[in-house]
Amino acid sequence: MLERFKVPEEDRVYVRRDAMQAATETVFKASGLSDEDARLSTDVLMLSDMRGCETHGVSNMLRHYVEWYDDGTVTATPNVRITRESDATANMDGGMGLGLHVGPKAMELAIEKADKFGMGSVTVHNTSHLGMLAYHSMMAMEQDMIGVTVIAGNPMSMTPTFGAELRLATNPWAYAVPAEKMPPFVFDVATTQVAGNKLSLAKRIGSPLEDHWIAGPDGAPMLNNPQLPDDRNDYLMLPMGGTREQGSHKGYGFAAVAEILSQIMSGTGAAFLNPGSMSFWFCAYKIEAFTEVAKFKSDMDEFLQALVDTPPAPGHDRVLYAGLSEHEETQLREKEGIPYHREVIDWFRSLSDARNLGIELG
Amino acid sequence: MLERFKVPEEDRVYVRRDAMQAATETVFKASGLSDEDARLSTDVLMLSDMRGCETHGVSNMLRHYVEWYDDGTVTATPNVRITRESDATANMDGGMGLGLHVGPKAMELAIEKADKFGMGSVTVHNTSHLGMLAYHSMMAMEQDMIGVTVIAGNPMSMTPTFGAELRLATNPWAYAVPAEKMPPFVFDVATTQVAGNKLSLAKRIGSPLEDHWIAGPDGAPMLNNPQLPDDRNDYLMLPMGGTREQGSHKGYGFAAVAEILSQIMSGTGAAFLNPGSMSFWFCAYKIEAFTEVAKFKSDMDEFLQALVDTPPAPGHDRVLYAGLSEHEETQLREKEGIPYHREVIDWFRSLSDARNLGIELG
Numbered sequence: 001m002l003e004r005f006k007v008p009e010e011d012r013v014y015v016r017r018d019a020m021q022a023a024t025e026t027v028f029k030a031s032g033l034s035d036e037d038a039r040l041s042t043d044v045l046m047l048s049d050m051r052g053c054e055t056h057g058v059s060n061m062l063r064h065y066v067e068w069y070d071d072g073t074v075t076a077t078p079n080v081r082i083t084r085e086s087d088a089t090a091n092m093d094g095g096m097g098l099g100l101h102v103g104p105k106a107m108e109l110a111i112e113k114a115d116k117f118g119m120g121s122v123t124v125h126n127t128s129h130l131g132m133l134a135y136h137s138m139m140a141m142e143q144d145m146i147g148v149t150v151i152a153g154n155p156m157s158m159t160p161t162f163g164a165e166l167r168l169a170t171n172p173w174a175y176a177v178p179a180e181k182m183p184p185f186v187f188d189v190a191t192t193q194v195a196g197n198k199l200s201l202a203k204r205i206g207s208p209l210e211d212h213w214i215a216g217p218d219g220a221p222m223l224n225n226p227q228l229p230d231d232r233n234d235y236l237m238l239p240m241g242g243t244r245e246q247g248s249h250k251g252y253g254f255a256a257v258a259e260i261l262s263q264i265m266s267g268t269g270a271a272f273l274n275p276g277s278m279s280f281w282f283c284a285y286k287i288e289a290f291t292e293v294a295k296f297k298s299d300m301d302e303f304l305q306a307l308v309d310t311p312p313a314p315g316h317d318r319v320l321y322a323g324l325s326e327h328e329e330t331q332l333r334e335k336e337g338i339p340y341h342r343e344v345i346d347w348f349r350s351l352s353d354a355r356n357l358g359i360e361l362g
Numbered sequence: 363m364l365e366r367f368k369v370p371e372e373d374r375v376y377v378r379r380d381a382m383q384a385a386t387e388t389v390f391k392a393s394g395l396s397d398e399d400a401r402l403s404t405d406v407l408m409l410s411d412m413r414g415c416e417t418h419g420v421s422n423m424l425r426h427y428v429e430w431y432d433d434g435t436v437t438a439t440p441n442v443r444i445t446r447e448s449d450a451t452a453n454m455d456g457g458m459g460l461g462l463h464v465g466p467k468a469m470e471l472a473i474e475k476a477d478k479f480g481m482g483s484v485t486v487h488n489t490s491h492l493g494m495l496a497y498h499s500m501m502a503m504e505q506d507m508i509g510v511t512v513i514a515g516n517p518m519s520m521t522p523t524f525g526a527e528l529r530l531a532t533n534p535w536a537y538a539v540p541a542e543k544m545p546p547f548v549f550d551v552a553t554t555q556v557a558g559n560k561l562s563l564a565k566r567i568g569s570p571l572e573d574h575w576i577a578g579p580d581g582a583p584m585l586n587n588p589q590l591p592d593d594r595n596d597y598l599m600l601p602m603g604g605t606r607e608q609g610s611h612k613g614y615g616f617a618a619v620a621e622i623l624s625q626i627m628s629g630t631g632a633a634f635l636n637p638g639s640m641s642f643w644f645c646a647y648k649i650e651a652f653t654e655v656a657k658f659k660s661d662m663d664e665f666l667q668a669l670v671d672t673p674p675a676p677g678h679d680r681v682l683y684a685g686l687s688e689h690e691e692t693q694l695r696e697k698e699g700i701p702y703h704r705e706v707i708d709w710f711r712s713l714s715d716a717r718n719l720g721i722e723l724g
Contacts, residue, residue: 086480086651088450117479118448123652146622163672163681175619185622187615193608210607219675240602240609245572246555247602247613253549253684254616257537259665260508260547267653270665289448290485291629303621303632310525313581319525322615 007054007341008205014337015345015361021046023348023359024058030355031069032076033101041065041100044131047138049338052329053188055197056132059344065098065129066351074098074128080105083125083267088117091266094127099151102127103280107136110284111143118289123266124280133174134188134326140284141176141184144293148285149174152259153271153278158192159236161248164219166236167272170196171258176323178287179300186323191255192237199237203228204341212242369416369703370567376699377707377723383408385710385721386420392717393431394438395463403427403462406493409500411700414691415550417559418494421706427460427491428713436460436490442467445487445629450479453628456489461513464489465642469498472646473505480651485628486642495536496550496688502646503538503546506655510647511536514621515633515640520554521598523606523614526581528598529634532558533620538685540649541662548685553617554599561599565590566703574604 021042028038049057068074078097082090090109094102106122113120130136133149140147150173156166172195174188190196193213202209208225214235215221221243222235229235240251261281263271268279287296310319345361352359383404390400411419430436440459444452452471456464468484475482492498495511502509512535518528534557536550552558555575564571570587576597577583583605584597591597602613623643625633630641649658672681707723714721 084652086648087478089480089648089651091652116449118451119481119483121481121647121652146627159675160669160672160681160683162674162678163669164675165672167669167672175615175622177619177622185618187619189609189612189615191612212608215675219673219678240612242608246574246604246608247551249682249684250551250553250602250613251609253537253551256547256665256669256683257539257549260537260539260662261647264658264661264665265508265647265649265652267657267661269661270668272668273664285483285623285627286448286451287627289451290446290453290483290627295629296626299626299629299631300622302635303618303626306632306634307522307525307529307618310522310527310529311581312524313521313526313577316524316581319522320611321522321618322611 007339011341011343012339013342013345014339016337017046017050017334019361020049020058020338023361024062026357026359027062027066027351030357031066034077037076037101040104041098041131044100044104044135047135048132050330050333051132051134051326052333053132053134053326055195055201059340060197060201061129061131063347065100068098068128078102088113088120090122092122092124094124096126096128099124099127099130099278099280103130103136103149103282104139106280107139107147107149107282107284110282111140111145114140114145114284114286114289115143119283119285121281121283123262124282125266125268125277127280128278130280132188133172134176134186136282137174137176137188138184138186141178141186143284144178144287146285146287147174147176148283150258150261150281151279152262154276156272157196157237158239158252158255159215159219161239161244161252162219164215164217164236168252168255168259169271170237171255173254173258177300178297179304180297182301182304183324183327185300185304185321186326188322189240191240191251191258193240193242193251194237196237199228212238212246214238369701373703373705374701375704375707376701378699379408379412379696381723382411382420382700385723386424388719388721389424389428389713392719393428396439399438399463402466403460403493406462406466406497409497410494412692412695413494413496413688414695415494415496415688417557417563421702422559422563423491423493425709427462430460430490440464450475450482452484454484454486456486458488458490461486461489461492461640461642465492465498465511465644466501468642469501469509469511469644469646472644473502473507476502476507476646476648476651477505481645481647483643483645485624486644487628487630487639489642490640492642494550495534496538496548498644499536499538499550500546500548503540503548505646506540506649508647508649509538510645512620512623512643513641514624516638518634519558519599520601520617521577521581523601523610524581526577526579526598530617530621531633532599533617535616535620539662540659541666542659544663544666545686545689547662547666547683548688550684551602553602553613553620555602555604555613556599558599561590574600574608576600
């Protein structure tokens with residue numbers, strides 16, 4: 001994570017994983033979720049927080065989820081069902097449940113199918129927030145498969161290359177691939193220049209943005225380290241690449257593929273034309289259906305080792321690969337606890353007081 | 363295509379598709395290919411040329427292929443066979459044949475599997491150049507499937523983010539998706555800032571590069587519109603994004619995924635550690651296995667129309683989507699012929715003279 005996104009040291013409160021896990025499960029259960037769904041939803045948020053991906057963890061998102069359960073935006077007890085199925089594929093209706101717990105069930109089905117047929121893919125429509133995509137891809141990884149998660153939906157945040165109006169969300173992708181000795185390859189990125197939650201986080205901690213991260217309302221990229229405008233209508237997010245010369249048509253293309261695989265394959269239609277919609281695409285490739293698992297993992301070790309052994313460019317200490325620093329952060333946080341902004345702890349306290357949940361944190 | 367990559371007007375010789383098709387088939391047959399393989403190989407090159415993707419067409423590549431057949435780098439009559447198979451997947455040994463004609467057979471198998479099981483995926487190892495990836499993805503598209511092609515291999519051209527040594531090739535991806543009335547979505551990109559062949563093309567036509575497209579040998583991005591250095595050891599290609607701040611870790615990540623899906627899933631191992639290797643990953647998703655084909659295509663029409671209807675940013679005439687300008691270029695070239703550099707026509711003439719092939723062009 002870029003330094004600018006870290007919680008300033010003076011505002012940090014360290015909380016042990018198990019304490020935050022218990023508190024978060026309590027919150028979900030109080031919103032009406034079953035024990036299993038509360039546990040699954042919490043697992044997704046905690047894995048984000050442990051990996052240092054706080055944009056998708058408890059801090060940024062839990063308060064919104066509680067609001068959505070309160071106002072009926074999402075259903076705590078959704079009727080999740082398969083609406084179409086073939087040997088290796090399925091399309092699921094998420095019953096307007098949060099993807100946090102609907103997603104893992106869809107990926108579970110993709111894994112079952114991959115185990116039988118070599119690969120499996122499941123789309124989900126009529127659902128809401130999935131949380132960190134890497135969680136779902138890592139489910140397949142733990143079964144010696146390559147896991148893929150791709151999502152799209154509302155709200156809109158990205159303008160196409162050369163465009164001046166929102167047409168796509170941040171349409172992220174995540175791949176997770178096992179290795180033997182090396183920390184696994186876990187790649188989870190938005191197809192905008194930065195994830196949407198990172199913009200809000202930058203704003204909350206008062207950090208400026210890089211050039212070409214966003215455009216003004218007329219579509220012209222904003223330069224000179226702008227602050228994020230207060231009004232959501234005063235900027236457009238640019239596709240990965242930023243400008244055409246720097247490859248933004250590629251970011252835009254990967255975003256469009258995400259829209260197609262999730263929104264259009266699931267039968268929902270483009271998110272831009274279907275307000276409020278959100279959908280997912282999960283896929284699992286069984287390694288053994290292509291090659292020997294042991295050879296695959298040892299080849300992965302050699303590949304990842306070769307990447308970290310790359311001599312670094314001037315001004316850099318070392319070369320990373322996707323998932324490496326998140327793995328290191330997880331180990332650190334197991335020891336030290338998770339550094340939350342004190343404002344997050346205050347939110348838990350006031351929710352606990354208001355709803356009589358008996359949560360004790362920090 | 364950026365203006366800088368077009369053949370200068372004074373050097374253009376327009377040739378009709380059928381004339382170039384016949385000439386190219388003759389060249390392949392003279393190199394020992396069967397009629398079917400010569401036709402397939404030519405089809406791939408001609409589709410590139412018709413779509414305005416001359417980097418992967420006859421101009422840039424055919425002379426290399428002829429050399430490789432001459433010196434035994436590739437085999438004109440490869441023993442292509444399946445080395446592992448499950449219901450929905452297979453791994454193929456390409457018998458060191460050119461991907462130009464081995465690839466379509468692998469994609470054909472993926473399509474058959476997708477038709478039976480909902481999706482199909484085939485890796486190919488022990489092979490060489492595939493040509494334009496979009497060709498193979500479009501094969502699935504024509505069967506109402508989403509086609510995906512991902513490749514990796516040698517030679518090395520990309521340094522990882524923060525790195526100062528080559529570890530990956532240009533590791534491109536291609537998706538092709540059908541629509542009903544709109545030209546189809548066909549997305550085919552390198553995960554470097556620009557395709558390798560575009561750099562050679564820029565050099566041949568004397569065009570400078572953009573900032574952050576390449577780095578010096580120490581890994582520092584080159585600025586101020588550099589010319590491409592003459593010596594391949596004097597530069598490194600940067601991942602899509604260029605710098606970490608502009609998202610090069612995302613380009614690097616997609617490149618690594620391509621390496622894993624093709625090189626490592628096919629049992630070859632990382633290309634960097636296996637000199638001379640190249641491999642492919644093909645996938646086909648049957649639309650009907652997820653949703654109604656008619657609805658899917660009409661949703662695609664609406665999505666693509668909404669993209670082109672996006673109001674343009676200052677300095678731009680219109681908003682495109684992947685595959686649109688290539689479709690328009692194809693229509694234009696059907697009418698006007700394909701604009702080749704006169705140097706290409708000269709090459710055909712001298713080859714025809716040397717080998718007594720009787721080729722007449724321009």
